[in-house]
Amino acid sequence: MSPDSKKLFNVLILGISFMFIFTAFQTCGNIAQTVITNLNSTDFHGSGYTSMSVIYGVFSASNLISPSVVALVGPQLSMFISGIFYSLYIAVFIQPSTWSFYTASVFIGIAAAVLWTAQGNCLTINSDENTIGRNSGVFWALLQSSLFFGNLYIYFAWQGKTYISEGDRRTVFIALTVISLVGTVLFFLIRKQEDTKAPGEEDSTNEIHGDSSSARNKLMRAVDAFKRSIKLSFTKEILLLSVTTAYTGLELTFFSGVYGTCIGAVNRFGSEEKSLIGLSGIFIGVGEILGGGIFGLLSKKSRFGRNPIVMLGIIVHFIAFYLIFVNMPSNAPVAPMEGTDDIAYMIPSKEVAIFCSFLLGLGDSCFNTQLLSILGFLYSEDSAPAFAIFKFVQVLQTPVWLHGMMAGQPRCAAFRQRESVFGC
Secondary structure, three states: OOEEEEEEEEHHHHHHHHHHHHHHHHHHHHHHHHHHHHHOOOOOOOOOHHHHHHHHHHHHHHOOOOHHHHHHHHHHHHHHHHHHHHHHHHHHHOOOOOOHHHHHHHHHHHHHHHHHHHHHHHHHHOOOOOOOHHHHHHHHHHHHHHHHHHHHHHHOOOOOOOOOHHHHHHHHOOOOHHHHHHHHHHHHHOOOOOOOOOOOOOOOOOOOOOHOOOOHHHHHHHHHHHHHHHHHOHHOOOOHHHHHHHHHHHHHHHHHHHHHHHHEEEEEHHHHHHHHHHHHHHHHHHHHHHHHHHHHHOOOOOOOOOOHHHHHHHHHHHHHHHHHHHHHHHHHHHHHOOOOOOOOOOOHHHHHHHHHHHHHHHHHHHHHHHHHHHHHHHHOOOOOHHHHHHHHHHHHHHHHHHHHHOOOOOOOOOHHHOOOOOOO
Protein backbone atom coordinates (compact mmCIF):
# COMPACT_ATOMS: atom_id res chain seq x y z
CA MET A 1 0.00 0.00 0.00
CA SER A 2 1.40 3.40 -1.00
CA PRO A 3 1.94 6.08 1.66
CA ASP A 4 -0.95 8.18 0.27
CA SER A 5 -3.28 5.17 0.28
CA LYS A 6 -2.23 4.34 3.83
CA LYS A 7 -3.01 7.88 4.96
CA LEU A 8 -6.42 7.82 3.30
CA PHE A 9 -7.08 4.44 4.91
CA ASN A 10 -6.24 5.94 8.31
CA VAL A 11 -8.61 8.85 7.74
CA LEU A 12 -11.40 6.45 6.78
CA ILE A 13 -10.81 4.32 9.88
CA LEU A 14 -10.72 7.47 12.01
CA GLY A 15 -14.06 8.60 10.59
CA ILE A 16 -15.69 5.17 10.90
CA SER A 17 -14.51 4.82 14.51
CA PHE A 18 -16.01 8.19 15.41
CA MET A 19 -19.19 7.25 13.55
CA PHE A 20 -19.66 4.15 15.74
CA ILE A 21 -18.82 5.93 18.99
CA PHE A 22 -21.07 8.90 18.33
CA THR A 23 -23.90 6.84 16.89
CA ALA A 24 -24.04 5.23 20.33
CA PHE A 25 -23.36 8.45 22.25
CA GLN A 26 -25.79 10.65 20.31
CA THR A 27 -28.52 8.05 20.61
CA CYS A 28 -27.81 7.77 24.32
CA GLY A 29 -28.14 11.55 24.62
CA ASN A 30 -31.35 11.67 22.63
CA ILE A 31 -33.17 9.15 24.82
CA ALA A 32 -31.40 9.85 28.12
CA GLN A 33 -33.88 12.41 29.45
CA THR A 34 -36.85 10.15 28.73
CA VAL A 35 -35.08 7.37 30.62
CA ILE A 36 -34.16 9.73 33.46
CA THR A 37 -37.78 10.91 33.73
CA ASN A 38 -38.87 7.31 34.33
CA LEU A 39 -36.03 6.68 36.78
CA ASN A 40 -36.76 9.75 38.90
CA SER A 41 -39.65 7.85 40.49
CA THR A 42 -37.07 5.44 41.94
CA ASP A 43 -33.92 6.00 43.98
CA PHE A 44 -32.26 7.67 40.99
CA HIS A 45 -32.42 11.47 41.15
CA GLY A 46 -30.03 12.57 38.43
CA SER A 47 -30.62 15.44 36.01
CA GLY A 48 -29.60 15.42 32.37
CA TYR A 49 -29.20 19.20 32.48
CA THR A 50 -26.83 19.02 35.45
CA SER A 51 -24.90 16.23 33.76
CA MET A 52 -24.46 18.29 30.61
CA SER A 53 -23.26 21.29 32.59
CA VAL A 54 -20.66 19.07 34.29
CA ILE A 55 -19.58 17.42 31.03
CA TYR A 56 -19.11 20.62 29.07
CA GLY A 57 -17.52 22.51 31.95
CA VAL A 58 -14.95 19.74 32.47
CA PHE A 59 -14.57 19.30 28.70
CA SER A 60 -13.69 22.96 28.23
CA ALA A 61 -11.21 23.08 31.12
CA SER A 62 -9.57 19.77 30.15
CA ASN A 63 -8.54 21.14 26.77
CA LEU A 64 -5.76 22.94 28.61
CA ILE A 65 -4.06 19.63 29.44
CA SER A 66 -5.19 17.43 26.53
CA PRO A 67 -2.19 18.31 24.28
CA SER A 68 0.14 17.13 27.04
CA VAL A 69 -1.77 13.85 27.36
CA VAL A 70 -1.62 13.26 23.60
CA ALA A 71 2.09 14.08 23.55
CA LEU A 72 2.70 11.70 26.44
CA VAL A 73 0.83 8.59 25.25
CA GLY A 74 0.24 9.27 21.54
CA PRO A 75 -3.03 9.96 19.71
CA GLN A 76 -3.93 6.35 18.98
CA LEU A 77 -3.82 5.23 22.60
CA SER A 78 -5.40 8.53 23.68
CA MET A 79 -8.40 7.92 21.43
CA PHE A 80 -8.71 4.31 22.60
CA ILE A 81 -8.73 5.22 26.30
CA SER A 82 -11.18 8.08 25.65
CA GLY A 83 -13.46 5.71 23.76
CA ILE A 84 -13.49 3.38 26.78
CA PHE A 85 -14.78 6.23 28.96
CA TYR A 86 -17.47 7.06 26.38
CA SER A 87 -18.57 3.43 26.53
CA LEU A 88 -18.57 3.44 30.33
CA TYR A 89 -20.78 6.53 30.37
CA ILE A 90 -23.33 4.78 28.15
CA ALA A 91 -23.07 1.61 30.25
CA VAL A 92 -24.07 3.58 33.37
CA PHE A 93 -27.66 3.61 32.07
CA ILE A 94 -27.84 -0.19 32.12
CA GLN A 95 -28.10 -0.06 35.91
CA PRO A 96 -28.02 3.65 36.76
CA SER A 97 -27.31 5.28 40.08
CA THR A 98 -26.98 8.97 40.84
CA TRP A 99 -23.35 8.85 41.97
CA SER A 100 -22.16 6.79 38.98
CA PHE A 101 -24.07 9.05 36.58
CA TYR A 102 -22.36 12.22 37.78
CA THR A 103 -18.96 10.55 38.20
CA ALA A 104 -19.13 9.31 34.60
CA SER A 105 -20.08 12.84 33.53
CA VAL A 106 -16.80 14.15 34.97
CA PHE A 107 -14.67 11.47 33.32
CA ILE A 108 -16.32 11.77 29.93
CA GLY A 109 -15.65 15.52 29.99
CA ILE A 110 -11.94 14.80 30.35
CA ALA A 111 -12.10 12.01 27.76
CA ALA A 112 -13.85 14.25 25.23
CA ALA A 113 -11.07 16.84 25.38
CA VAL A 114 -8.39 14.19 24.87
CA LEU A 115 -10.37 12.43 22.13
CA TRP A 116 -10.88 15.53 19.98
CA THR A 117 -7.33 16.79 20.44
CA ALA A 118 -5.96 13.38 19.40
CA GLN A 119 -8.39 13.32 16.45
CA GLY A 120 -7.09 16.63 15.14
CA ASN A 121 -3.51 15.45 15.56
CA CYS A 122 -4.20 12.15 13.78
CA LEU A 123 -6.06 13.88 10.93
CA THR A 124 -3.19 16.31 10.41
CA ILE A 125 -0.51 13.62 10.50
CA ASN A 126 -2.32 11.72 7.76
CA SER A 127 -2.78 14.76 5.52
CA ASP A 128 -0.70 17.29 3.65
CA GLU A 129 -1.49 20.69 2.15
CA ASN A 130 -3.06 19.02 -0.90
CA THR A 131 -5.21 16.48 0.94
CA ILE A 132 -6.21 18.22 4.19
CA GLY A 133 -9.37 19.66 2.62
CA ARG A 134 -10.45 16.32 1.20
CA ASN A 135 -9.64 14.43 4.38
CA SER A 136 -11.46 16.97 6.56
CA GLY A 137 -14.57 16.58 4.42
CA VAL A 138 -14.40 12.78 4.40
CA PHE A 139 -13.93 12.63 8.18
CA TRP A 140 -16.75 15.10 8.80
CA ALA A 141 -19.18 13.19 6.56
CA LEU A 142 -18.41 9.89 8.31
CA LEU A 143 -18.64 11.45 11.77
CA GLN A 144 -21.97 13.11 11.08
CA SER A 145 -23.43 9.85 9.80
CA SER A 146 -23.90 9.18 13.51
CA LEU A 147 -26.64 11.82 13.55
CA PHE A 148 -28.47 9.99 10.79
CA PHE A 149 -28.34 6.47 12.23
CA GLY A 150 -28.99 7.48 15.84
CA ASN A 151 -31.96 9.71 15.12
CA LEU A 152 -33.38 7.23 12.60
CA TYR A 153 -33.51 4.73 15.44
CA ILE A 154 -35.27 7.25 17.67
CA TYR A 155 -37.83 8.13 15.00
CA PHE A 156 -38.98 4.56 14.43
CA ALA A 157 -38.28 2.73 17.71
CA TRP A 158 -39.40 5.41 20.17
CA GLN A 159 -42.32 6.90 18.26
CA GLY A 160 -45.22 7.47 20.64
CA LYS A 161 -43.40 6.07 23.68
CA THR A 162 -43.57 7.98 26.95
CA TYR A 163 -42.53 5.15 29.28
CA ILE A 164 -39.53 2.86 28.94
CA SER A 165 -39.56 -0.39 30.85
CA GLU A 166 -36.50 -1.67 32.71
CA GLY A 167 -36.03 -4.47 30.17
CA ASP A 168 -36.24 -2.07 27.22
CA ARG A 169 -33.74 0.26 28.86
CA ARG A 170 -31.19 -2.46 29.52
CA THR A 171 -31.49 -3.92 26.03
CA VAL A 172 -31.01 -0.57 24.35
CA PHE A 173 -28.06 0.57 26.43
CA ILE A 174 -26.27 -2.78 26.24
CA ALA A 175 -26.52 -2.52 22.45
CA LEU A 176 -25.28 1.09 22.48
CA THR A 177 -22.36 0.16 24.73
CA VAL A 178 -21.31 -2.61 22.33
CA ILE A 179 -21.54 -0.21 19.36
CA SER A 180 -19.34 2.30 21.17
CA LEU A 181 -16.79 -0.38 22.06
CA VAL A 182 -16.64 -1.50 18.40
CA GLY A 183 -15.71 2.05 17.38
CA THR A 184 -13.13 2.20 20.16
CA VAL A 185 -11.41 -1.03 19.12
CA LEU A 186 -11.28 0.15 15.49
CA PHE A 187 -8.74 2.81 16.51
CA PHE A 188 -6.12 0.03 16.59
CA LEU A 189 -6.49 -0.37 12.81
CA ILE A 190 -4.92 3.04 12.27
CA ARG A 191 -1.45 2.45 10.87
CA LYS A 192 1.52 4.44 12.07
CA GLN A 193 3.31 6.65 9.58
CA GLU A 194 7.03 6.50 8.87
CA ASP A 195 8.97 9.43 10.21
CA THR A 196 10.23 11.45 7.23
CA LYS A 197 11.96 14.16 9.28
CA ALA A 198 15.69 14.40 9.67
CA PRO A 199 17.11 12.91 12.87
CA GLY A 200 16.70 15.29 15.76
CA GLU A 201 14.23 17.51 13.95
CA GLU A 202 11.21 18.10 16.17
CA ASP A 203 7.81 17.59 14.64
CA SER A 204 4.33 16.84 15.84
CA THR A 205 4.59 13.44 14.16
CA ASN A 206 6.47 12.41 17.27
CA GLU A 207 3.12 12.71 19.01
CA ILE A 208 1.68 9.91 16.93
CA HIS A 209 4.70 7.66 16.72
CA GLY A 210 4.96 7.00 20.44
CA ASP A 211 8.61 6.05 20.10
CA SER A 212 10.48 4.33 22.91
CA SER A 213 11.93 7.48 24.44
CA SER A 214 12.61 7.74 28.13
CA ALA A 215 10.00 8.81 30.64
CA ARG A 216 11.90 12.07 31.07
CA ASN A 217 11.73 12.88 27.37
CA LYS A 218 8.02 12.08 27.32
CA LEU A 219 7.44 14.38 30.27
CA MET A 220 9.40 17.12 28.52
CA ARG A 221 7.24 16.69 25.42
CA ALA A 222 4.11 16.94 27.55
CA VAL A 223 5.32 20.15 29.20
CA ASP A 224 6.35 21.52 25.82
CA ALA A 225 2.90 20.77 24.38
CA PHE A 226 1.28 22.71 27.21
CA LYS A 227 3.61 25.67 26.66
CA ARG A 228 2.89 25.65 22.92
CA SER A 229 -0.85 25.67 23.64
CA ILE A 230 -0.51 28.79 25.79
CA LYS A 231 1.73 30.45 23.22
CA LEU A 232 -0.56 29.65 20.29
CA SER A 233 -3.61 30.98 22.14
CA PHE A 234 -2.37 34.55 21.73
CA THR A 235 -1.30 34.46 18.08
CA LYS A 236 -3.18 36.62 15.60
CA GLU A 237 -4.35 33.66 13.51
CA ILE A 238 -5.83 31.77 16.45
CA LEU A 239 -7.54 34.87 17.82
CA LEU A 240 -9.14 35.56 14.43
CA LEU A 241 -10.21 31.94 14.02
CA SER A 242 -11.64 31.99 17.54
CA VAL A 243 -14.45 34.30 16.41
CA THR A 244 -15.73 31.73 13.92
CA THR A 245 -14.98 28.88 16.31
CA ALA A 246 -17.08 30.53 19.04
CA TYR A 247 -19.95 30.90 16.58
CA THR A 248 -19.82 27.19 15.71
CA GLY A 249 -20.08 26.42 19.42
CA LEU A 250 -23.17 28.60 19.77
CA GLU A 251 -24.97 27.23 16.73
CA LEU A 252 -24.01 23.65 17.65
CA THR A 253 -25.68 24.05 21.03
CA PHE A 254 -28.71 25.63 19.36
CA PHE A 255 -29.39 22.94 16.78
CA SER A 256 -28.36 19.99 18.97
CA GLY A 257 -30.48 21.00 21.97
CA VAL A 258 -32.58 24.12 21.80
CA TYR A 259 -34.07 23.64 18.32
CA GLY A 260 -35.23 20.09 18.98
CA THR A 261 -36.82 21.31 22.20
CA CYS A 262 -38.66 24.03 20.24
CA ILE A 263 -40.05 21.52 17.75
CA GLY A 264 -41.23 19.22 20.53
CA ALA A 265 -43.05 22.11 22.24
CA VAL A 266 -45.26 23.20 19.32
CA ASN A 267 -48.71 21.67 19.85
CA ARG A 268 -49.83 22.75 16.39
CA PHE A 269 -47.61 20.01 14.96
CA GLY A 270 -50.15 17.55 16.37
CA SER A 271 -49.34 14.04 17.52
CA GLU A 272 -46.10 14.10 15.51
CA GLU A 273 -44.44 16.79 17.58
CA LYS A 274 -42.30 14.33 19.58
CA SER A 275 -41.32 12.10 16.65
CA LEU A 276 -40.43 15.23 14.67
CA ILE A 277 -37.53 15.72 17.10
CA GLY A 278 -35.91 12.56 15.76
CA LEU A 279 -36.78 13.50 12.16
CA SER A 280 -35.18 16.90 12.71
CA GLY A 281 -31.99 15.19 13.85
CA ILE A 282 -32.03 12.98 10.75
CA PHE A 283 -32.20 15.99 8.44
CA ILE A 284 -29.48 17.81 10.38
CA GLY A 285 -27.37 14.72 9.77
CA VAL A 286 -28.28 14.68 6.05
CA GLY A 287 -27.13 18.29 5.74
CA GLU A 288 -23.88 17.53 7.59
CA ILE A 289 -23.13 14.43 5.50
CA LEU A 290 -23.97 16.15 2.21
CA GLY A 291 -21.85 19.16 3.06
CA GLY A 292 -18.88 17.12 4.25
CA GLY A 293 -18.99 14.88 1.18
CA ILE A 294 -19.33 17.68 -1.36
CA PHE A 295 -16.73 19.96 0.20
CA GLY A 296 -14.33 17.04 0.54
CA LEU A 297 -14.69 16.02 -3.11
CA LEU A 298 -14.49 19.59 -4.43
CA SER A 299 -11.56 20.67 -2.27
CA LYS A 300 -9.02 20.06 -5.04
CA LYS A 301 -11.18 21.47 -7.83
CA SER A 302 -12.05 24.82 -6.29
CA ARG A 303 -10.07 27.72 -7.74
CA PHE A 304 -11.37 30.17 -5.16
CA GLY A 305 -10.18 28.49 -1.98
CA ARG A 306 -12.25 28.25 1.18
CA ASN A 307 -13.99 31.63 1.00
CA PRO A 308 -16.98 30.53 -1.15
CA ILE A 309 -17.71 27.61 1.20
CA VAL A 310 -17.64 29.85 4.27
CA MET A 311 -19.85 32.41 2.51
CA LEU A 312 -22.27 29.62 1.61
CA GLY A 313 -22.42 28.66 5.28
CA ILE A 314 -23.22 32.26 6.26
CA ILE A 315 -26.03 32.52 3.70
CA VAL A 316 -27.49 29.11 4.55
CA HIS A 317 -27.56 29.86 8.27
CA PHE A 318 -29.01 33.33 7.69
CA ILE A 319 -31.91 31.75 5.79
CA ALA A 320 -32.31 29.01 8.42
CA PHE A 321 -32.42 31.38 11.40
CA TYR A 322 -34.82 33.74 9.63
CA LEU A 323 -37.23 30.90 8.83
CA ILE A 324 -36.99 29.60 12.40
CA PHE A 325 -37.72 33.13 13.66
CA VAL A 326 -40.95 33.41 11.65
CA ASN A 327 -41.98 29.74 12.12
CA MET A 328 -41.36 29.02 15.83
CA PRO A 329 -43.32 30.62 18.72
CA SER A 330 -41.16 32.84 20.88
CA ASN A 331 -41.91 30.83 24.03
CA ALA A 332 -41.13 27.43 22.48
CA PRO A 333 -37.69 27.03 24.15
CA VAL A 334 -39.16 27.54 27.65
CA ALA A 335 -42.70 26.22 27.16
CA PRO A 336 -44.24 24.17 30.00
CA MET A 337 -44.67 20.41 29.89
CA GLU A 338 -47.96 20.69 28.00
CA GLY A 339 -46.32 22.68 25.18
CA THR A 340 -47.44 25.90 23.53
CA ASP A 341 -50.33 26.82 21.22
CA ASP A 342 -48.84 30.20 20.29
CA ILE A 343 -47.80 31.16 16.78
CA ALA A 344 -45.01 33.41 15.51
CA TYR A 345 -45.33 35.32 12.22
CA MET A 346 -46.83 32.35 10.42
CA ILE A 347 -48.74 29.22 11.33
CA PRO A 348 -46.06 26.74 12.41
CA SER A 349 -45.16 24.45 9.52
CA LYS A 350 -43.64 20.99 9.98
CA GLU A 351 -42.13 21.15 6.49
CA VAL A 352 -40.41 24.47 7.19
CA ALA A 353 -39.15 23.21 10.57
CA ILE A 354 -37.55 20.12 9.02
CA PHE A 355 -36.14 22.11 6.10
CA CYS A 356 -34.48 24.42 8.63
CA SER A 357 -32.93 21.36 10.28
CA PHE A 358 -31.33 20.45 6.95
CA LEU A 359 -30.06 24.03 6.49
CA LEU A 360 -28.59 24.07 10.00
CA GLY A 361 -26.64 20.88 9.31
CA LEU A 362 -25.46 22.04 5.88
CA GLY A 363 -24.28 25.40 7.22
CA ASP A 364 -22.53 23.77 10.15
CA SER A 365 -20.59 21.51 7.79
CA CYS A 366 -19.49 24.58 5.79
CA PHE A 367 -17.84 26.11 8.84
CA ASN A 368 -16.43 23.02 10.51
CA THR A 369 -14.88 21.36 7.45
CA GLN A 370 -13.06 24.58 6.62
CA LEU A 371 -11.92 25.16 10.20
CA LEU A 372 -10.51 21.64 10.37
CA SER A 373 -8.79 22.18 7.04
CA ILE A 374 -7.33 25.55 8.06
CA LEU A 375 -6.02 24.27 11.38
CA GLY A 376 -4.48 21.20 9.76
CA PHE A 377 -2.83 23.36 7.08
CA LEU A 378 -1.54 26.20 9.28
CA TYR A 379 -0.48 24.10 12.27
CA SER A 380 0.81 20.89 10.78
CA GLU A 381 3.64 20.92 13.33
CA ASP A 382 1.50 22.02 16.28
CA SER A 383 -1.72 20.19 15.51
CA ALA A 384 -2.50 18.91 19.02
CA PRO A 385 -2.27 22.34 20.73
CA ALA A 386 -4.14 24.01 17.85
CA PHE A 387 -7.04 21.57 17.94
CA ALA A 388 -7.17 21.73 21.74
CA ILE A 389 -7.59 25.52 21.55
CA PHE A 390 -10.24 25.05 18.85
CA LYS A 391 -12.28 22.72 21.06
CA PHE A 392 -11.73 24.88 24.15
CA VAL A 393 -13.25 27.94 22.46
CA GLN A 394 -16.03 25.95 20.79
CA VAL A 395 -17.15 23.99 23.83
CA LEU A 396 -16.90 27.02 26.15
CA GLN A 397 -20.10 28.36 24.58
CA THR A 398 -22.27 25.41 25.62
CA PRO A 399 -22.46 26.01 29.41
CA VAL A 400 -23.20 29.68 28.63
CA TRP A 401 -26.11 28.68 26.38
CA LEU A 402 -27.45 26.11 28.83
CA HIS A 403 -27.35 28.53 31.75
CA GLY A 404 -28.87 31.39 29.79
CA MET A 405 -31.68 29.34 28.26
CA MET A 406 -32.67 27.04 31.10
CA ALA A 407 -31.80 28.72 34.41
CA GLY A 408 -34.90 29.08 36.52
CA GLN A 409 -37.00 26.89 34.18
CA PRO A 410 -37.16 23.50 35.95
CA ARG A 411 -40.21 22.41 33.96
CA CYS A 412 -39.23 23.88 30.62
CA ALA A 413 -39.40 21.98 27.36
CA ALA A 414 -35.81 20.75 27.58
CA PHE A 415 -36.89 18.36 30.33
CA ARG A 416 -39.95 17.17 28.45
CA GLN A 417 -38.81 14.43 26.15
CA ARG A 418 -35.11 14.67 25.45
CA GLU A 419 -32.02 16.67 26.22
CA SER A 420 -29.92 16.20 23.14
CA VAL A 421 -26.93 18.43 23.68
CA PHE A 422 -24.67 15.39 23.96
CA GLY A 423 -22.55 16.59 21.08
CA CYS A 424 -19.10 16.46 22.60
